[in-house]
Amino acid sequence: MKCVNIVQMLTLMVIFQEEPGRLVPASALVFPRQPGKPALVVRSLTEPSSLKDLIESVAVPHCEVGTVYSLVYRRERSLDTLTVPGDVLEVRGVKPRRLLSPSFLCDGHLGKLALLLRVMGFDTAWDNSWSEPGMARRGINENRTVLTRSRSLLKRASMDNAMLIRSDDPDEQAREVLRRFLLADQVRMFGRCSKCNGRLREVAKADVAARIPPKTAKWLDTYYLCRECDQLFWEGTHVTALRRRIEKILARCPTPDRPDPS
Ligand SMILES: [Zn+2]
Numbered sequence: 001m002k003c004v005n006i007v008q009m010l011t012l013m014v015i016f017q018e019e020p021g022r023l024v025p026a027s028a029l030v031f032p033r034q035p036g037k038p039a040l041v042v043r044s045l046t047e048p049s050s051l052k053d054l055i056e057s058v059a060v061p062h063c064e065v066g067t068v069y070s071l072v073y074r075r076e077r078s079l080d081t082l083t084v085p086g087d088v089l090e091v092r093g094v095k096p097r098r099l100l101s102p103s104f105l106c107d108g109h110l111g112k113l114a115l116l117l118r119v120m121g122f123d124t125a126w127d128n129s130w131s132e133p134g135m136a137r138r139g140i141n142e143n144r145t146v147l148t149r150s151r152s153l154l155k156r157a158s159m160d161n162a163m164l165i166r167s168d169d170p171d172e173q174a175r176e177v178l179r180r181f182l183l184a185d186q187v188r189m190f191g192r193c194s195k196c197n198g199r200l201r202e203v204a205k206a207d208v209a210a211r212i213p214p215k216t217a218k219w220l221d222t223y224y225l226c227r228e229c230d231q232l233f234w235e236g237t238h239v240t241a242l243r244r245r246i247e248k249i250l251a252r253c254p255t256p257d258r259p260d261p262s
Helices: 051-056 111-119 132-141 170-180 205-211 214-219 237-250
Strands: 009-016 039-045 065-070 075-077 088-093 103-106 123-126 145-148 162-164 200-203 223-226 232-234
Touching: 051 065, 103 111, 103 132, 111 123, 111 170, 111 237, 132 145, 162 170, 170 237, 200 205, 205 223
Parallel strands: 009 088, 103 123, 103 145, 145 162
Antiparallel strands: 009 039, 065 075, 065 088, 200 223, 223 232
């Protein structure tokens, strides 16, 4: 009769947070729970598992992981390698990296974030009718960085170019994106249409005169048209308020001249 030897494999993970709000595993599995402190997770496994699956079992998506280092074997481990009994792993969050040609895809819960990113001039697709498989496909096909609040979407193996958005607040969500991808110095107002994400172009006032409210026409000479949906934009009082809001968001984001303002 064949005997099956079930080996209990204890693996210890020490998960470090690069900054508050990053790499937060499921609270019930974590000790201690103080924000900003390393989280200690002990897993007892009956069979080998990939490091990706092990780390995601405590609700940390693989796209949020920067490095995994084995303190026992003194070497870095890749996420597709298998767990080793008795190993002690140091898991560090992904470090901010600069996106030179940013383009984003926001999930259905992030409509306000999508609008803010478009106002800041970033190419940002959004549609609340998308399914998770549809979003994953579109992110890959269009080479967009997927921004989502869904940890289940991020567990898909194809979700490497993605980011977990943690905050409920759209301004804080925008700050998370700008900080993660070091984009504060790439913000340009009137680059994208807030309605459809089309590119804006400056137009002569005379060419759109019939569409400008008479009171606005008296004091403003600069206008922009969306190349896709033909929406007309100008810098009215609502845009002034939006500029102030964006300045507040940017005040806590790093730039090449100001590496760490927070
Ligand atoms: Zn448009």
